[in-house]
Amino acid sequence: MSLFDLKNKSILITGSSRGIGKAIAYQSALMGANVIISSRKIDACKETAEEINKSIGKEVAFPIECNIGNEDQLQNLVNASLETLGSIDTLVCNAATNTYMGSMLDMSNEQFDKVMHNNIRSNQILCNLCIPHMIEKEAGSIIIVSSIAAIKGSSILGAYNISKAADVMIVKNIAAEFGHKNIRANSIAPGLIKTDFAKALWENPEILKSVLGTTPMQRIGEPDEIAGVAVMLASNAGSYINGQTIVVDGGTTIV
Numbered sequence: 441m442s443l444f445d446l447k448n449k450s451i452l453i454t455g456s457s458r459g460i461g462k463a464i465a466y467q468s469a470l471m472g473a474n475v476i477i478s479s480r481k482i483d484a485c486k487e488t489a490e491e492i493n494k495s496i497g498k499e500v501a502f503p504i505e506c507n508i509g510n511e512d513q514l515q516n517l518v519n520a521s522l523e524t525l526g527s528i529d530t531l532v533c534n535a536a537t538n539t540y541m542g543s544m545l546d547m548s549n550e551q552f553d554k555v556m557h558n559n560i561r562s563n564q565i566l567c568n569l570c571i572p573h574m575i576e577k578e579a580g581s582i583i584i585v586s587s588i589a590a591i592k593g594s595s596i597l598g599a600y601n602i603s604k605a606a607d608v609m610i611v612k613n614i615a616a617e618f619g620h621k622n623i624r625a626n627s628i629a630p631g632l633i634k635t636d637f638a639k640a641l642w643e644n645p646e647i648l649k650s651v652l653g654t655t656p657m658q659r660i661g662e663p664d665e666i667a668g669v670a671v672m673l674a675s676n677a678g679s680y681i682n683g684q685t686i687v688v689d690g691g692t693t694i695v
Contacts, residue, residue, distance in 0.1 A: 442471075443675060443676045443677035444471055444671055444672065444675045444676075444677050445471060445472055445675060445676070446468055446471035446472045446473035446671065446674060446675055447471075447472030447473075448472065448474075449468075449472070449473045449474070449529040449530065449674065449675075450473065450474050450475075450476075450521075450525035450526065450527045450528055450529050450530075451464075451465070451468050451473045451474070451475045451476070451528075451529065451530040451531075451532060451674060452475075452476040452478070452517070452518070452521045452525075452528050452530070452531050452532065452570070453465050453468075453475060453476060453477070453478065453532040453534055454478050454479070454506065454508055454517075454532065454533055454534050454535035454566070455478070455479055455508075455534040455535030455536065456475070456476075456477045456478055456479065456485075456488065456532075456534060457477060457478075457479040457481065457484035457485045457487070457488045458479075458484065458488070458635070458636060459633075459635035459636060459637055459663055460534055460585060460630065460633060460635060460637075460663045460666045460667070461479075461532070461534040461535065461585075462477075462488055462663065463662075463663035463664045463666065463667035464532055464534065464666070464667045464670040464671075465477055465488070465492060465501060466492050466495070466667070467664065467667040467668065467670070467671050468530075468667075468670070468671055468674060469492050469495075469496050469500045469501060470496070471671055471675065473500070473529075473530075473674070474500050474501075474502070474525050475492070475500060475501050475502070476501075476502055476503075476504055476517075476521045476524065476525065477489045477492070477501050477502065477503045477504070478503070478504050478505070478506045478517060478535075479505070479506070479535065480505070480506070480507045481505070482503060482505035485503030485504065485505060486503045488501070488503070489501040489502060489503040502524050502525070504516075504517055504520050504521065504524070508535045508558055508562040508566070509537075509554070509557055509558050509562060511565060514562060514565050514566050514569060515569060517566075518566070518569040518570060518573075522573065527573070527577070528570050528573055528574070528580070529579070529580060529581065529674070530580070530581040530582070530583065530673075530674040531566065531567065531570045531580075531581075531582045531583070532583045532584075532585070532670060532674075533562075533563040533566055533567070533582070533583070533584040533585065533607075534585040535558070535562075536558065536559050536585070536603075536604075536637070537554060537555055537558035537559060538555065538597070538599075538600045538637075539551040539552075539554050539555055539599075540552075540555075540599065541596050541597060541640060542596055543595070543596070543598075544598040544599065547598070547599060551599070552599050555599045555600060555602075555603050556599070556602075556603055556606075559600070559603035559604065559606075559607065560603050560606045560607065560610070563584055563607060563610060564610055567582055567610065567614060567625075570582070571614070571618060571623065574618075574621070574623045575618065575621050575623070578621050578622045579622045579623070580621075580622070580623040580624070581623075581624045581625075581626075581673055581674050581678070582611065582614060582623070582624070582625040582626070583625075583626055583627070583628065583670055583673050583674065584607045584608075584610060584611055584625075584626075584627045584628075585627070585628050585630065585666070585670075586604045586605075586607045586608050586627040586628065586629045586685060587600075587601075587604040587629055587630060588629050588630065588631050588687060588689050588692060588693050589601040589604045589605075590604040590605040590607065590608045590627075590629055590685070591605075591608075591629065591685075591687075591693060592693060604629075607627055608627050608629075608685050610625075610627075611625035611626055611627045611683060611684075611685070612625075612683045614683075615682040615683030616683065619682055619683070624673070624678070624679075624681065624682040624683075625682065625683065626673050626678070626681055626682065626683065626684050626685070626686065627684075627685045627686070628666060628669050628670060628673075628685070628686050628688060629685050629686065629687045629688065629689070630661060630666050630688050630689065631651075631655070631660070631661055631687075631688065631689025631690055631692045631693070632648075632651050632655075632660040632661065632689075632692070633660060633661040633662065633663060633665075633666060634660055634661065634662055634663070635663060642660055648660070651692065654692055654695045655689070655690045655691060655692045655695070656690065656691035656692075656694070656695065657690035657691055659690065660690070661688065661689070661690060665688060666688055669686050669688055673686075
């Protein structure tokens, strides 16, 4: 059996109707997992689930609507996932918000609060909802998709950077507290990836030129290149990786 095999594993992924989340869902399904496709728009979730199921040749992807900013919907997401799959072996917190790009001096308190609520508080709540189930099984993997924004300052993405740095600490705390229960928690820190979420960055010629100028591989990343790391962390290949942040940025942060 491959170290990357995910047969009979159940994976809940937020923000998985498109972009990085969708890539993680699809690649996990290819490795044998059953996956929950979740986002604010149920039609998009259904479309992605149908696409994955058609590609795999059987029903392995299941759509559940959830706005991560709503605590009741987070509870429903976990309850419905357990009812649908019978277990949550891996939680992937991928959904995130960025309400503003520019100087933090011009960012409203409401915009700041929304970023902190959706990118930090919702992840903490979702982890807390899943951990008791994982404790009972004495097994589980939690993955938070952070960003190299967690380790680099920015003149235009200040609040987003702060939230992503907090996500890095969430997984460290979970690893420290629950590692003895065979629960692992790690984060992935992508560089600039070609997704709709990051479109404002990679479609801006000046920003793209700046990024490529400090990226040894001279290109931005693709969603599948993040999905590969997530599959590793969800599988036995990552069974002794805990409390870590894996940077996937083509070398941007080394320059």
